[in-house]
Amino acid sequence: MTGSDQRLSLDTRAARGLATTTKTPPQAREITPRWLLRMLPWVGVAAGTYRVNRRLTYPVGGGRVSFFTTGARLQVILPSLTELPLLHGLAGGEELDLLARAFRQREYGPGDTIARAGRPADEILLVARGKVAQLQPAGYGGHLARGTLADGDHAGGGLPGATWEFTLETRTPCTVLALPREELDALTARSPALRAQVERHRARLARPRNTLGEAAVAIAAGHRGEHPLPGTFVDYDPGPREYPMSLSQTVLRVHSRVADLYNQPMDQTEEQLRLTVEALRESQEHELVNNRDFGLLHNVDPRQRIYTRTGPPGPDDLDELLCRRKKSRFFLAHPQAIAAFHRQCSAGGVYLESVELHGARLTAWRGVPLLPCDKIPVTRQGTSTILVLRTGEDDQGVVGLRPAAVPDEREPGLSVRFTGIDPHGIASYLVSAYYSAAVLVPDALGALEHAEVAR
Template identity: 90%
Template sequence: MTESEQRLSLDTQAARRLATTTKTPPQAREITPRWLLRMLPWVDVAAGTYRVNRRLTYPVGGGRVSFYHTGARLQVIPPSLTELPLLHGMAAGEELELLARSFRQREYGAGDTIARAGRPADEILLIAHGKVTQFQAAGYGGRLVRGALADGDHAGGGLPGATWDFTLETSTPCTVLALPREELDALAARSPALRAQIERHHDRLARPRNKHGEAAVAIAAGHRGEHPLPGTFVDYDPGPREYPMSLSQTVVRVHTRVADLYNEPMDQTEQQLRLTVEALRESQEHELLNNREFGLLHNVDPRQRLYTRTGPPGPDDLDELLCRRKKSRFFLAHPRAIAAFHRECSARGVYPDSVELHGARLTAWRGVPVLPCDKIPVTRQGTSTILVLRTGEDDQGVVGLRPTAVPGQREPGLSVRFTGIDARGIASYLVSAYYSGAVLVPDALGALEHVKVAG
């Protein structure tokens, strides 16, 4: 070693032997902002079950029909036919099997007309695959888009002699299953159960109801004369939905040797519990969106499910979501869907708003924040869903549910309980998060589905 290479002071590597390092708490890539958990109003549930009472609403079906494939041939799954208004509430049996086999498969190309406004609505149509747009004549000429139908949706099946209120035109190649009314009538003539079901449906259509399908309240308005006032009452739904608490749980194990000897400058047990709680909260948000019982994505009313006009989410699509409800609090979308919305705005020369929320600058549309959430799935075809929510009990919106108190509560709805030390000196802690979610009225939650997010 030359004289120029000889060190004149202590080397940093040697100095570290007498020094400590500045450490961060353990970091985790899994942690996200969890905007849904932060923005939902939480209701404390004392009894463990939350019941949503509503006014009596006449059942009209409106869900989606399911299909199975045999090569290129499709057939409707018989029990799913009860999602049709005409067959809602009908028990599964031979009649549904016969109806399922009576549907005829048709293929349409993009731009074909399936039904035309004003023509007799003499068949029931099931959209097995593809997208169909509903048009009607506009007040000043041209055509007005009424909505869209996609996989599992249906049209027709009203009263005998009814006509189409709109024109059905395919936006993509479509596969449609059709049941002519003559064939339905022929089946009903041979089946007393089906005939009784059709008569019940016609009876439901004749009952007075408001535009939301609820039993109407008779009211007299006006101040002239002395007319007898109508008598009325508000009937309740005889089968209100109940939401039991769901939970996410795990057991955290920490060896007592680690907790005793390696506890400075950070508490090892506390850091283990902190990261576990973060993972439980991530699981909670995922379940609130994706759980098949109470998850928001599975509890959107069929009449509140919309489709994009062109594929990517544009300003028109978000406007359509907003106009379906009052007091929309926020949108919830995958970050890739938000990026696709920005691309559409840029292409049209439109600039979305921005708002500051909890110290973060976020995209907004018409003053309603668009919150990112990576728990909303993106399909292999590059499509996703955008949700819009009205929240809070006072506004008959969407609410989160949690127990009023639990033993060992660390945070609202979350408990940490020490469960003992085993023969190997390992201490165990049971970590539990209790939660659920409820949609108080159907129009509190809307969804824009099949949103194209691939660039």
């Protein structure tokens, strides 16, 4: 051994035989801040089902029509035609088929005018592709943009005497399906079922209601003397929506040998349960956003869905979301959507404020924080949705639902139940999380849809 190779002290590799290591608990990349679970007010449901009672609202349709494509031709999916106010409640498949075949496909370029305000509304229009702006003459010249139609939205009622309330002007290349009133009248004359449906629609329009579509409450105001007072009552929705508990479940298996012998310095069973509970909570937030029954993305009222003015989400778009409801508590958006909003603000020279929430600094717009949520999807086209919520039962907002109590509860709404040890010495634990969400009134939840986030 040469002098340069001779060691003067114990080698570190040899020393490790007498030493241990400082370990971290198991880490998981899946774990996110889960802002939605933290910010939703949770209601304890004692009976397993939560019923939302509302005032009677007259059904007027207002949803979106769906389409299927055959080459370059677009056709209406028959059941979705009942989303038109005129056809809401029509059950006849033959009548719907005749109406669907009567629509005529039209193509428009950007900046084309489809209809003008004040002209007779002598057709029903379905926007299959593209964006159409609703314009209204302004008091000092020019036009006011009052809304946007896209993706199955419709315009025109098809009834005699109606006029266009707005000028419809395309913002992108558009495909529109049109049903002229002459065609509708001809089909109505041949079909008793369709004729009865039109009469029911006219009767619905004649019922007294407030501006939100609820059955009106007759009130006298500003009168003098002994004016006869109106009699009234508040009618309730005869079919209130009920929300049953949904759940995420799994069975955790831990071998008894592992739990007995390898429990230092960390409890193996406890670490397994911790990571399993984290995965269940991630699944719970995903379901609260995306579930087709109670998920927030699928429960936005059609009148609370808006579109961006230029593509990426900008200050004007978020202002439009805020002005449609009172007491907005927070925005919920994919991190890419928040970054796209930052870029728009930077390009326009708009300074963004920030707020502190649960120890974190977050971007805010008009004092309303923008919370990141990677459970909101980004489409292949690079678009996403930004949600805004009013929350809490007292404010008729959005609430989270969970059981008031469950057996073997580990966390609120989550239970860990030991189910025994099998002949192989493996202990099993049933881990269950129960939850749902409810929108108490339609304007509690709004969405900015098809916001470009990848530009």
